Amino acid sequence: MATSCHNVTMELTDARAYLDVIKAEEQRRAQLLPDHPDAAYDRWFFYDAPFINELCIVFLVALRHHIERRLIFLAACAADGGRPITKEEFLARVKELSNLKASARWDEISGRLTPDRCAHYHVIEALRHLANAYKHDPSLEPDDRLLNHLGLDSNLRYASIPESGELQKGLGIIVGLPANTSYSDIATLFLERVQGFLDDVEARSAISAVKWGRVSMLDVAH
Numbered sequence: 001m002a003t004s005c006h007n008v009t010m011e012l013t014d015a016r017a018y019l020d021v022i023k024a025e026e027q028r029r030a031q032l033l034p035d036h037p038d039a040a041y042d043r044w045f046f047y048d049a050p051f052i053n054e055l056c057i058v059f060l061v062a063l064r065h066h067i068e069r070r071l072i073f074l075a076a077c078a079a080d081g082g083r084p085i086t087k088e089e090f091l092a093r094v095k096e097l098s099n100l101k102a103s104a105r106w107d108e109i110s111g112r113l114t115p116d117r118c119a120h121y122h123v124i125e126a127l128r129h130l131a132n133a134y135k136h137d138p139s140l141e142p143d144d145r146l147l148n149h150l151g152l153d154s155n156l157r158y159a160s161i162p163e164s165g166e167l168q169k170g171l172g173i174i175v176g177l178p179a180n181t182s183y184s185d186i187a188t189l190f191l192e193r194v195q196g197f198l199d200d201v202e203a204r205s206a207i208s209a210v211k212w213g214r215v216s217m218l219d220v221a222h
Contacts, residue, residue, distance in 0.1 A: 011066060012195055018059060019191065023184050026052045054162040056183035057134055060190055064131040067124060070198055072097050074207060075109045082206035090210045118200040120193040125149060126174050127190065134161055142167050150174055 029048040033040040076093035077085065097105055115121060129146040137143060140160040147154040150170030158164045172181040175189040 012191065015059070015063065015066070015191055019184065019188055022052065022055050022059065022187070025055070026182070026184055050162045053168070053183045056187040057130070057162055059187050060127060061131040061134055063187075063190060063194055064127040067127065067194060067198070071109050071113060071115065071201070072105075074198075074201060074205065075112045077208045077210065078112045078205045080206075080208045082208055084211050085208045087210055087212050113201050113205050115197075115201055118197055118204060120197040120200075123175055123190065123193040124197050126171065127194075130161075130171070 026048075029052070030044070033043055033048075072094060075097060076090055079093065097108060100108065110116065115124070126146075126149055129143075129149050133143045133146045134140065140162065142152075142158050142161055142164065144154040146167075147158070147170075150167070150173075152158075152166060152170050156166075158167060161167060168181075168183060168186070169179040171183075171190075172179060172186045175186060175193055177186060177189055
């Protein structure tokens, strides 16, 4: 039986559950703040907020990698004008794409799917720059590519990614939120934009269904 080559909805449902865990922890910590306003401010600003912020950033980095996986899977299904393909064809194409050097792989994906023409591409690029800055800078400082993409002044010195209020404001604005929005709400809007982007990528392309055939438990590693 031929079925769709992706399960984006299920995976993004799991992502929403992850965000619910972060929001519950955010609320739990807020309820434990001391009664004195100065002590509560210090506790939240220096300890609780950076912890919650970094949880959200780790989520956004994972979301960026989810996009990369989905684009590879969709590109593997976009070479036959919508004609159903076998499981073996699909897996061979995923392997072929995965084995290309990064620049060649993304050139191939762009040629097949034209993601830069799809909804929320500017937001998706912000995620890419955020993930790269978070993963590759030992000091966790936002780099010029991220700052420029968010419209922030790259000549200024910024706090680390989890602690920078200006970076938080820029990420909120790029998904259409007010400047004082929490990171958990920003992450939620990023998730919605990713869903819209991936839906548009698929809608604009002739995506082949994969004829998976029967699945045996013997095919699953234990």
